[in-house]
Amino acid sequence: MSNNNRPDFDDIKNYEEFSKYYWYRDELIKICRDLGLKSPSGKIELNKIIEAYFAGERILPEKKHGKRKRSVVTELTLDTGLIACGFTFGNRFRDFFSKQTGEEHFKFNVDMVATVKAVKENGDESFTLGDLLDLYYGKKTYAMYDKSALQWNRFVKDFCADDATKVYGERLKVAAKLWSIVRDSDMEKIYSRELLEKYRDRL
Structure with a gap:
């Protein structure tokens, strides 16, 4: 994949490890297609298909039948x-x-x-x-x-609620930078003051 912290999908051994990292919807679709699996558009469904894959079950694309008149x-x-x-x-x-x-x-x-x-x-x-x-x-x-959208929304809300972040002019951009660090790691996807202090020099 495109970042330094997250391993390539092929190197991930189980779903527990896979779910520690943040994946974009387009990445999940590509993974499913590359594996020959069903690739719906929703992240929730995509994650379920990948979870099943790690459990040994292959959820394949549905065969297209001729249109039946309903x-x-x-x-x-x-x-x-x-x-x-x-x-x-x-x-x-x-x-x-x-x-x-x-x-x-x-x-x-x-x-x-x-x-x-x-x-x-x-x-x-x-x-x-x-x-x-x-x-x-x-x-x-x-x-x-989907869970990841909720995680991001909560992260931004908590970031902006912290008085320590008021020193930044464009807080949303800074929050996005910090989120990208958290997203591509196996850290918990939540904001904290400790997180800000730890990565302040990278923001």
Whole structure:
């Protein structure tokens, strides 16, 4: 790989070692493709495939079949399968959720968008419009933001909350430099004052 601290993927012996390091989504896709494995677009799914690979299981790309004609679902209910009805974020489905929620100008939130993407990638035909509504109300979860994005967001928040970082003019750039050091190491992906002191001369 492109940095000095993180070993090449081929030199990593198990998933535990692999997960100590930060990997970009494009890197994970390339790893999966190079191994002849399924390479979905989501980081959560990519990590699961690599974890399975280290456990001795190869999750292969799905074979493309000729397009089968699906019976078109004309009436939408809460029991309608998301895949079966050919769900999109268009007006038909926005109107359906507008009626269900009583919100005149209904907007799909980011968790709904991530979930729909994951449901389609996983071919999960059991997931219904009712499940998506439950997710909207926070009653259940399916595909939230990937762990690495949350780690970065928390890192920046904690960095900027530390009075010791106020000496920097462009704190976000400095936070990014410090994050890159942490990201490419096997250190815990969290900010601390000790971390700042340790790498201050490299910022």
